[in-house]
Amino acid sequence: MKMTWRWYGEGNDSITLDHIRQIPGVEGIVWSLHDKVAGEIWEEERISEVVKLIKSKGFNADVVESVNVHDDIKIGLPSRDDYIDIYIDTIRKLAKHGVKVICYNFMPIFDWTRTSLYEEQADGSNALFYEKKSVTHDAKAMAAKILEGAGDFTMPGWEPERMAKLDELFDLYKDIDEEKLQDNLKYFLERIIPICEEEDVKMAIHPDDPPWPIFGLPRIIRSRDHIKKFLELNDSPYNGLTLCTGSLGPNLQNDIPGIVREFHDRIHFAHIRNVKVFDNGDFIEVSHRGKDGNVDVYEVLKAYHDNEFKGYIRPDHGRHLWGEEKNCRPGYGLYDRAFGVMYMFGVWDSLDKRKGEC
Numbered sequence: 438m439k440m441t442w443r444w445y446g447e448g449n450d451s452i453t454l455d456h457i458r459q460i461p462g463v464e465g466i467v468w469s470l471h472d473k474v475a476g477e478i479w480e481e482e483r484i485s486e487v488v489k490l491i492k493s494k495g496f497n498a499d500v501v502e503s504v505n506v507h508d509d510i511k512i513g514l515p516s517r518d519d520y521i522d523i524y525i526d527t528i529r530k531l532a533k534h535g536v537k538v539i540c541y542n543f544m545p546i547f548d549w550t551r552t553s554l555y556e557e558q559a560d561g562s563n564a565l566f567y568e569k570k571s572v573t574h575d576a577k578a579m580a581a582k583i584l585e586g587a588g589d590f591t592m593p594g595w596e597p598e599r600m601a602k603l604d605e606l607f608d609l610y611k612d613i614d615e616e617k618l619q620d621n622l623k624y625f626l627e628r629i630i631p632i633c634e635e636e637d638v639k640m641a642i643h644p645d646d647p648p649w650p651i652f653g654l655p656r657i658i659r660s661r662d663h664i665k666k667f668l669e670l671n672d673s674p675y676n677g678l679t680l681c682t683g684s685l686g687p688n689l690q691n692d693i694p695g696i697v698r699e700f701h702d703r704i705h706f707a708h709i710r711n712v713k714v715f716d717n718g719d720f721i722e723v724s725h726r727g728k729d730g731n732v733d734v735y736e737v738l739k740a741y742h743d744n745e746f747k748g749y750i751r752p753d754h755g756r757h758l759w760g761e762e763k764n765c766r767p768g769y770g771l772y773d774r775a776f777g778v779m780y781m782f783g784v785w786d787s788l789d790k791r792k793g794e795c
């Protein structure tokens with residue numbers, strides 16, 4: 438596996454590339470042009486500038502997370518073809534600059550959803566929290582809360598421009614059920630995957646977070662069966678997964694090590710995160726240590742290791758420690774994610790040793 442770290446770019450992240458260089462074993466930076474809203478053109482000069490900067494610090498820039506998909510594509514509006522043309526243009530430009538994997542999601546309207554960004558924990562840290570009962574009707578209030586918590590940082594998938602038009606967006610999605618959303622995803626894949634094959638760029642869809650429908654919007658990448666269906670929409674190995682344990686984890690029915698073992702050859706990017714699920718279905722993000730939550734991180738890593746996983750991996754969210762929430766973007770502080778990297782290497786290196794590989 439190749440360890441990576443998500444970085445939001447100069448001036449848009451409290452963490453610098455020089456900080457990241459001091460975390461053992463991180464080879465690559467997962468990046469994006471975070472000021473771009475879905476459907477906007479990515480200029481080649483901008484791409485080249487970021488890739489150069491990342492490489493100048495000794496990292497690879499192989500993974501982009503995310504190139505967001507415009508809602509018109511998800512809804513299947515006539516304008517979708519124009520937006521897919523722009524998407525293809527971005528794939529080609531990224532390929533030219535050496536990008537190997539593009540992470541994206543196909544969630545209607547919202548990206549990951551939490552009801553509290555800084556839920557206090559008994560040890561004084563705080564973390565992203567989801568209270569099930571509050572995600573039922575007032576989407577606007579939730580969006581406002583998330584944007585407020587993000588302060589001056591951009592929040593991928595929560596662009597203020599889009600959030601300002603929530604009524605309109607909900608209206609456009611009113612006839613979109615799981616099946617239609619899946620058809621629209623298939624249409625999108627049919628157009629982009631041949632280009633990905635030509636350009637050698639792997640697409641890696643991110644699961645829905647949380648793994649159930651919210652505010653009546655359908656969600657189609659949230660269980661083993663959904664993943665299987667998704668992979669069958671297009672058989673190319675270029676149609677693959679970002680397997681995020683934190684997104685699948687809140688549904689305790691999801692056997693994540695089993696999912697890794699079954700689909701490992703289509704997993705291009707692994708997100709590792711642990712969550713603790715409460716009896717009422719609420720959940721909180723916890724440290725990467727298996728014992729702290731419901732995701733058996735050891736078993737997940739072992740499933741990758743047993744299958745000689747060569748893809749990219751990163752710690753996903755972390756808790757906010759030692760007061761860093763005053764400065765960092767929600768879920769993306771330095772300390773807990775750095776612990777996550779070391780926990781993963783601890784497990785991985787001992788698995789290597791057992792196999793006599795190090």
Ligand code: CS2
Pocket residue numbers: 502503504540541542548549593594643646681708753754768
């Ligand atoms: C990420 C997602 O922060 C996160 O949970 O894993 O926001 C992810 O970047 C997107 O869903 C991918 O498009």
Ligand code: MN
Pocket residue numbers: 643681683684708753
């Ligand atoms: Mn993730």
